[in-house]
Amino acid sequence: MNGDWLLRGRDGRLSVYQLSGDAVLCRAERGPRGPWSAPRTVGGEQELHPVLAVGQGTDGYAHLVSWRPTHKGESGLVHSTHFRPHLAALDWNPVGHPDRTGQRTGTPAVAVDAQGRAHVFVPNKGGGVSMLGQKEKGGWGPWRDLKGREVRDGLAAVTGESGRVELYAAVPQGLLYWRQEEPGAQPVLQEALQAPVRPGTLRALATSPESTTVFYTDTSGDLCAWRPGGAPATLLPAAGSGPVAAVRCDLDGHDCTLLAQRAASGRVAFAAYPTESESAGAWWSESGPQLPVDARVSLATDEDERVVAxxxxxSTGQLLLTRRKDEPGLALEAWQQV
Structure with a gap:
C-alpha cells in the first residue's frame, strides 16, 4: 500500500481501501460515525497483483493504481476512479508499462492535481522514475522519463497547496525531489539531498502554501523531516518500521502535524508538533491494543475536522478505528473493531 488508504469522501463519509488476495476492497461509513458497509470489490473482476497506490484530489475522488498480470512473466499498470465510496468504482483501465512491456518495476505512487488529473509515478528498469498523467479533457498522455539514477522502491507523491504535483524518491546517496513548474507540466528534478535515508520509509505531506514536507527514517533509526531548499530536521527516534502516517489538523486552535506509526511494542504511537516547527520537539504516546506485525496505520479528519486513525x-483483515475526543489535547476514544 502506498499513500493514505483511509479517506474522507466529498460527502464527508470515511472509506477504507485494502488489498485482499488478487483484488482491492472498499468499506465505507453508511452515515456519520458509522455503521460501516461490508467490504466490496473495487473495479470489477480484474485479477491484480498485491500492490495498491491511492491518491485523492480536492474533489474528493479517489484514484487507485495497481499492477495486473498480462502475459507470462509480464505485467501492466491499471487505474480506477472511485467518485463516491457508496457507488461502484470505475472498472480497472489498463494504462500501460513505463518500459512498454516487462515485469513489475516497483510500487506505483499517485497524486492528483488541482484540476483533478491523476499523475502516476513508478520506477523504471533504467533505475529512474517514469510518469503518466491524465489529460485535462480525458485520456492519458504519454509515459515520460523523469530521469534519476538508482531510485529505490517506495516513492512518495504529493500535491502541494498550490495544486501542483511533487515527488520524492530515495536513492543510495539520499533523496531526489521533483516538482511541476506549472499545472499540467512534467515534473522537473529540482534538488538532491545528501542524507542517510532508509528506503521504504518516505511519506510526504503538504504543510504550507509554499512547501511540502517529506518524512523519512535515517539509517540510525531517527525520524527526520525535510523541506526542499532547507536542511533536514531530526524529530525523534522512529517508533517502528516503514513510513509514518501523517495529517495536518487543528489541535486546540493550533495548526499541527500529527504522525502515527505501529511501534515496536505492537501498539500505535502518535506524535504531534506545530506544523513546520520541528524545533518545537515531539514525543510518542502509545494507544490501543497490540497489533500484528504487518498492521499499518492511516490518518484522516472526518466531516467535523476531528482526527480519525x-x-x-x-494477514487478519482486522480494521480498528478511533477518533479524537471532543476535549483539549489529543485524547482518543476507545479503539473499535469495524
Missing amino acids: ATLSP
Missing part, C-alpha cells in the same frame, strides 16, 4: 492488518 485506522489500523489494518492484511
Whole structure:
C-alpha cells in the first residue's frame, strides 16, 4: 500500500481501501460515525497483483493504481476512479508499462492535481522514475522519463497547496525531489539531498502554501523531516518500521502535524508538533491494543475536522478505528473493531 488508504469522501463519509488476495476492497461509513458497509470489490473482476497506490484530489475522488498480470512473466499498470465510496468504482483501465512491456518495476505512487488529473509515478528498469498523467479533457498522455539514477522502491507523491504535483524518491546517496513548474507540466528534478535515508520509509505531506514536507527514517533509526531548499530536521527516534502516517489538523486552535506509526511494542504511537516547527520537539504516546506485525496505520479528519486513525492488518483483515475526543489535547476514544 502506498499513500493514505483511509479517506474522507466529498460527502464527508470515511472509506477504507485494502488489498485482499488478487483484488482491492472498499468499506465505507453508511452515515456519520458509522455503521460501516461490508467490504466490496473495487473495479470489477480484474485479477491484480498485491500492490495498491491511492491518491485523492480536492474533489474528493479517489484514484487507485495497481499492477495486473498480462502475459507470462509480464505485467501492466491499471487505474480506477472511485467518485463516491457508496457507488461502484470505475472498472480497472489498463494504462500501460513505463518500459512498454516487462515485469513489475516497483510500487506505483499517485497524486492528483488541482484540476483533478491523476499523475502516476513508478520506477523504471533504467533505475529512474517514469510518469503518466491524465489529460485535462480525458485520456492519458504519454509515459515520460523523469530521469534519476538508482531510485529505490517506495516513492512518495504529493500535491502541494498550490495544486501542483511533487515527488520524492530515495536513492543510495539520499533523496531526489521533483516538482511541476506549472499545472499540467512534467515534473522537473529540482534538488538532491545528501542524507542517510532508509528506503521504504518516505511519506510526504503538504504543510504550507509554499512547501511540502517529506518524512523519512535515517539509517540510525531517527525520524527526520525535510523541506526542499532547507536542511533536514531530526524529530525523534522512529517508533517502528516503514513510513509514518501523517495529517495536518487543528489541535486546540493550533495548526499541527500529527504522525502515527505501529511501534515496536505492537501498539500505535502518535506524535504531534506545530506544523513546520520541528524545533518545537515531539514525543510518542502509545494507544490501543497490540497489533500484528504487518498492521499499518492511516490518518484522516472526518466531516467535523476531528482526527480519525485506522489500523489494518492484511494477514487478519482486522480494521480498528478511533477518533479524537471532543476535549483539549489529543485524547482518543476507545479503539473499535469495524
